[in-house]
Amino acid sequence: xxxxxxxxxxxxxxxxxxxxxxxxxxxxxxxxxxxxxxxxxxxxxxxxxxxxxxxxxxxxxxxxxxxxxxxxxxxxxxxxxxxxxxxxxxxxxxxxxxxxxxxxxxxxxxxxxxxxxxxxxxxxxxxxxxxxxxxxxxxxxxxxxxxxxxxxxxxxxxxxxxxxxxxxxxxxxxxxxxxxxxxxxxxxxxxxxxxxxxxxxxxxxxxxxxxxxxxxxxxxxxxxxxxxxxxxxxxxxxxxxxxxxxxxxxxxxxxxxxxxxxxxxxxxxxxxxxxxxxxxxxxxxxxxxxxxxxxxxxxxxxxxxxxxxxxxxxxxxxxxxxxxxxxxxxxxxxxxxxxxxxxxxxxxxxxxxxxxxxxxxxxxxxxxxxxxxxxxxxxxxxxxxxxxxxxxxxxxxxxxxxxxxxxxxxx
Numbered sequence: 001x002x003x004x005x006x007x008x009x010x011x012x013x014x015x016x017x018x019x020x021x022x023x024x025x026x027x028x029x030x031x032x033x034x035x036x037x038x039x040x041x042x043x044x045x046x047x048x049x050x051x052x053x054x055x056x057x058x059x060x061x062x063x064x065x066x067x068x069x070x071x072x073x074x075x076x077x078x079x080x081x082x083x084x085x086x087x088x089x090x091x092x093x094x095x096x097x098x099x100x101x102x103x104x105x106x107x108x109x110x111x112x113x114x115x116x117x118x119x120x121x122x123x124x125x126x127x128x129x130x131x132x133x134x135x136x137x138x139x140x141x142x143x144x145x146x147x148x149x150x151x152x153x154x155x156x157x158x159x160x161x162x163x164x165x166x167x168x169x170x171x172x173x174x175x176x177x178x179x180x181x182x183x184x185x186x187x188x189x190x191x192x193x194x195x196x197x198x199x200x201x202x203x204x205x206x207x208x209x210x211x212x213x214x215x216x217x218x219x220x221x222x223x224x225x226x227x228x229x230x231x232x233x234x235x236x237x238x239x240x241x242x243x244x245x246x247x248x249x250x251x252x253x254x255x256x257x258x259x260x261x262x263x264x265x266x267x268x269x270x271x272x273x274x275x276x277x278x279x280x281x282x283x284x285x286x287x288x289x290x291x292x293x294x295x296x297x298x299x300x301x302x303x304x305x306x307x308x309x310x311x312x313x314x315x316x317x318x319x320x321x322x323x324x325x326x327x328x329x330x331x332x333x334x335x336x337x338x339x340x341x342x343x344x345x346x347x348x349x350x351x352x353x354x355x356x357x358x359x360x361x362x363x364x365x366x367x368x369x370x371x372x373x374x375x376x377x378x379x380x381x382x383x384x385x386x387x388x389x390x391x392x393x394x395x396x397x398x399x400x401x402x403x404x405x406x407x408x409x410x411x
Contacts, residue, residue, distance in 0.1 A: 011057060014043075018272045029139055030369055031132045033334050034362045036272050040279015041287075041358070058277050065274030066342075067230045067244040068267040069335050073130060073159055074248020075256045078203070092150070092312035093157035099304040101126035107297050113350045116172045120344040123165055124357050125301045129334025130155050132365060136372045137329060147322040150313045151329055162336065163242050164189065169340065173347035198250065207255040215262055222251070222259045223266075241339060271335065278338050279358065281345055286355040294359035302367060305330045306375060320383075321376050328375025332368025337361050 017039060018032075025032035104125030108118035133155065137143055167187075198206065210225065212218040226247045233243030251259060309327030318326065341357030344350065 007057065014039075014058070014273070014276060015269075018276065022272070031129075031135065031332070031334065031365050032272070033129075033132065033275055033365045036275035037279045037338075037358055037362055040276040041282060041284045043276075043280065058273055058280065061270050061273040062277035062342075063240070063274075064227075065267075065270035065272070065277075066241050066339050067226060068263060069271050069274075069339070070241040070245040071226050071248045072260065072263060072267050074245040075251060075260050076130075076248075078249070078252050089150075089153040089157060089312075092154055092308070092315065093161065095311055096154055096158065096308045097126060097161065099308050100301055103297060103301050103304060107293060108353075111293065111352070113353065117344065117350045117353055119172060120169060120340060120349070120353065121357075123169065123340040124333070124337045124360065125297060127158050127162065127333065127336035127340070128155060128305065128330050129332045129336065129365065129368070130159070132332040132334045132368055133329055133372075136332065136369050139369075140373060142325065142329075145322065145325065147309075147313050147316075147318045147326040147329075150316050150318065150326050151309065154308065154312060154330060158336075159245065163245060166242050166340075166343075169343060173343055173349060203250065203252045206250050207253050210251060211255045211258075215258070218255070218258055219262045222247075222255075222263065274342075275335075275338060278342050278345070278354075282354050282358050286352065287359050290352050290356040291359055294356050295363060297356075298360050298363040298367065302331045302364065302371060306371065321380060324376040324379040325372070328371040328373075331364060331371040333361050333364040334368075 018036060021035040021039060022032045025035055101122040104121040104123070105118040107125075108114075108121040113121075133151065137148065137151070142148060210218070210221050212221065226244050229247050230240035230243040233246075234240040248256075306324075306327035309330045310323040313323040313326040337357060338361055341354055345354040
């Protein structure tokens with residue numbers, strides 16, 4: 001009875017604290033993710049007041065948080081959208097991977113962490129935060145901008161790449177051999193391909209089977225199906241997160257919209273628990289030794305993300321201002337980076353990887369909204385300073401009349 005009371009007190013305090021932190025972040029219009037991570041650092045190993053009774057439950061909640069994050073991400077896209085993005089935007093995805101994954105891998109090798117840690121850190125620096133970026137674009141009123149489809153295409157391609165990347169990382173962390181790893185990847189690709197085929201060909205039938213006018217029944221069926229598929233995927237060493245992502249892709253139309261509305265509060269709750277859980281398993285005293293590499297990596301990969309967005313928007317025919325906005329918006333890292341680092345922390349491959357990933361995400365999840373807001377005006381101001389002033393009484397150069405107009409929010 002006493003331990004049950006302690007559990008309720010601890011877990012209730014966690015949820016209440018997260019709610020207050022979320023309100024604080026909302027008041028100042030920035031992502032609450034860094035506050036959740038800091039809360040975990042404060043109450044975890046080496047923190048101010050380590051938790052005991054509720055840690056096991058928090059661990060289960062964190063796993064559910066990852067599953068719901070990926071499910072909700074899958075609900076955002078239809079299978080046809082994914083296929084279309086693969087066909088038209090894959091060059092931007094390749095540039096994104098090259099510019100942003102390689103710096104993470106190089107940093108891990110420079111620190112002497114070995115090839116497995118290099119693959120993990122490559123994923124940490126590669127994947128942008130879809131949740132933070134979506135919120136920032138909404139807050140800035142840019143959802144109708146010409147560059148927004150370019151940003152979303154890159155995010156979709158990163159999400160698709162996760163379906164291949166996560167099984168590879170899972171196999172590497174498990175220490176399986178080449179044959180077993182190849183089998184795991186083959187299973188993952190086969191399952192992903194099968195789900196995409198079924199979603200394109202029979203998506204309406206699947207959605208009709210899941211559909212219900214009763215919100216309670218819809219919630220139970222979607223959540224139960226997601227957890228079941230995630231469990232089966234994990235049993236096959238594919239990754240529970242990938243299984244949840246594929247379930248989200250398979251659902252479409254009114255079912256996807258209804259499930260999104262019902263599951264959003266659950267997603268927010270358990271995702272917050274996940275970030276706290278990651279912080280709980282990171283000793284604050286382990287961050288200062290890796291703070292300098294984390295800052296260097298954050299600054300460098302902020303630049304490579306800006307370059308990625310600029311190149312992709314230029315390829316799509318967007319004006320210079322829109323290119324800078326696209327690049328600055330992609331800088332934020334968040335949930336995916338922590339998910340990937342969390343796999344490595346659980347496997348125990350490198351004790352400094354978790355602290356470095358925490359510091360890296362903390363820097364970029366704060367810096368990301370700032371680059372989204374200020375990259376374009378700063379770049380425009382610098383370009384204006386470099387441009388020579390026209391002679392008095394002379395007409396403007398002909399080239400300036402051909403400068404493309406700014407693609408701002410339509411309407």
